Amino acid sequence: MKKTGSQILCESLINEGVNTMFGILGGVVIPFYDTLPQYPQLKHILVAHEQGGAHAAEGYARATGKVGVCIATSGPGATNLVTGIADAYMDSVPMVAITGQVARSLIGKDAFQEIDITGITLPITKHNYLVTDTASLAGIVKEAFFLARTGRPGPVLIDIPKDVLTGLAEFNYPDRVSLPGYKPKVQGHPAQIKKAAKLINESKKPLIIAGRGAIISESYNELKQLAETAQIPVITTLLGISSFPESHILSYGWLGMHGMAYANLAVEECDVMIAIGMRFDDRVTGKISGFAPNAKIIHIDVDPAEIGKNVRVDIPIVGDIKPILQNLNKAIEKQDHIDWISRMDQLRKEHPSINIRDTDFIIPQYVIRQIYESTKGNAIIVTGVGQHQMWAAQHFWFDKPNSLITSGGLGTMGYGLPAAMGAKVACPDENVWCIDGDGSFQMNIQELGTIARENIGVKIAILNNGFLGMVRQWQELFYQRRYVATPLSCPDFVKVADAYNIPGITVKNKIDVIPSIKTAMETEGPFLLNFIVEPEENVYPMVPAGASLSEVLEEPIRKVRCK
Amino acid sequence: MLTTKHTLVAMVTDKPGVLNRAASLFRRRGFNIDSITVGHSELPHISRMTIVVIGNSAMVEQVRKQLEKLVDVIKVADVTEAKTIIRELALIKVNAPSTTRSEIMQIVDIFRAKIVDVSSDSLIIEATGDEDKLSSFYNMLRGFGIKELARTGCVAMIRGGAKSAAIDKESLKDIQ
Ligand SMILES: Cc1ncc(C[n+]2csc(CCOP(=O)(O)OP(=O)(O)O)c2C)c(N)n1
């Protein structure tokens, strides 16, 4: 029996294990929405803005490892997804974005709400499709999910003309994909693994840098085994935070622009760097020529194009991190590296990096520590972008695997609220906290409506400093404190929340911080905390843009150099 | 590092937009492309691209890998170091009044080019060769006044029995 494109789409999604989608409808996707009641196992969450839908799909995907799904209509609906798709692309998040398109006969005619979304998203998707007939729809959905989740994950967009949704075709869900140009490597080359093991076994000052790839591949145990067997200190990237428990004795924080000074300084001293599932972003490496000058670099990544892209690599190993580490671990000898570990401890002692001062007023770092204390670290932290993001990464102690969801590569303000919403929908039993800035929060504040309607129990903590704080910090440090266009005027966030029927508290006094967090946790459903914090607090340590990691600034502004 | 011309051969599925994807990639990553050509290959549903790119070897390796990362691209080989035949075709419309016509015809002969169209005051010449040959031919004709030039961009093939960009068996199975 023939089925409509809409039915085929729904059944294909079900075949892919989809049960939640975030979207907004419009003219050309009504046929799809019209069939949804036939498939109650597909839950659709109506968002307030497509960008929110895309970030929600990301939050959902990052919390579960499953493919996140978002849907938009043609034209403005599709273009509103773009930031979320770009964000997913930069951070390797598995996502399928489905957009409606005008009917095939209208394509190319500048029809109402016709936009070339496959053209627009060409450089920010792993792959994309314009479906040209109903019969090919099922195969394309199969391919899209396969591409999104395998190898290096990423967003895939499917653009479906309205008459493809209403057209009829036989439905046979294919059981395999045929992609001659797509064969991600799984097993690393044995000879390379052997070489790497030899190098590690002979090293005196090895250092592991773990990135998001270690989380995507769920290599938590393998990473721990490698570190423990050979007593190798572990540093993560911002996106690698929570790939290795931060309270582990071998954990030395994270590196990069606002990473710990001791982590950055260790990079300069190590003799072998084992880079696992990371891509040497400039925010991580600082000035490339000064990066790890004394180290031989082993780079393990599933994406061959990452090898040698930004830094020279001595031993590349391309493939899935988990089996590679399993094989590598078989060849790793027990070591103690006593001198190196004590040098690392000395660096941490001399450059403590995340001490905070005792104040009468509220500083943002204090709030984050109290959220940590109150939740005992048992939470998924989702952030916006800015100072609060860095403080959350610094002052929360991430022991739970995959417990930080933050926009790293694109640095998308407005990410926090919708991504937290997606994470909470995916993991209703987890404590999901959105730690947001007053600027970032206002960029997708409309999703309070979705959160209220669906009663999504995210706890929102706004670190309200009255500034686009991160930019203000740059103005203070590098533009003689000329605060052009960074002071914010914010609405009363608690009143806004109240208008959506979401309870909230504004917290102005330090003594109220802990009780207010407690109230938020004890209240069923969503809750908003508006912390009025010290407006001109700066994030330290800081590696100024273009400087080497060893030129990290520590508070108060003083240059440290490694001997 | 030394900046030189590299020739890449890419085998791609003939899906719509594949050339666009490749071109978009080059632009976005700031790769300096000298020429790019695409046409049928010996395999059904598989097209062959030849890309001439200017850069140092690390950059060209990035081009190769990024290109290979595209889902529609099956295999990319840098054939610069191999012994290759590289050919390009040019059509040149040159001023040729009776006063200079025979001189032009002599040059055409020397370069083993062909006259494919004649009018009272101009000729169209078809020439094939590698880039250097076509460039020097063009320079020889310049003095006569060139009205039009159309060059196809290069195609390349490595000498001997081996394939220029061999596709592995597993991927071949998938090509229907
Ligand atoms: C969409 C977007 N626009 C602009 C920026 C540039 N930017 C980076 S951080 C920042 C300030 C963020 O302010 P806020 O959310 O209040 O966080 P704070 O730094 O004050 O903690 C800005 C404007 C960005 N990252 N994303």
Ligand SMILES: [Mg+2]
């Ligand atoms: Mg702010």
